[in-house]
Amino acid sequence: MKNNNVKLLIGRTDIVDFPKLNLLGIHVKIDTGAYTSSFHCHDIKIENNILKCQLLDPEHHKFEDVHFEFSEFSQKIVKSSNGQIENRYLIKTEIFIFDQIYPIALTLSERGSMKYPVLLGRKFLSKKFIVDTSKKYISFKNLNTKLTE
Secondary structure (H helix, E strand, O other), rough: OOOOOEEEEEEEEEEEEEEEOOOEEEEEOOOOOOOOHHHHHHHEEOOOEEEEEEEEEOOOOOOOOEEEEEEEOEEEEEOOOOOOOOEEEEEEEEEEEEEEEEEEEEEOOOOOOOOEEEEEOOHHHHOOOOOOOOOOOOOHHHHHHHEEE
């Protein structure tokens, strides 16, 4: 049984899965400056109380021409890193990291062709992880080590 007080060491970047979205091997950036986590998307619209969007950019190697639909969503006012205040949609899903599934809330944001389509913010990281900015891909490396053993 895991001790819930033990925090895992996470680096400044990692590779994770979003199983409910069927998105695997997605690069994420750990952003301790952001409170909420965010996922880059585009073509955001509401039709018949359903949030529809496309996750990732068409240029992204994991992009599939799929419109995701969310019947459960909310809106959140977010102050971006450049100081602009935005009203963003917020969805709840799951993230697979460190061989474990966690619930996660993600704001949806059109962030352009960003190197990391997902930012993991303090709300998700809190009480679970300690960030070491000198490290990268700790969860992904641990998972691959287990797979080759």
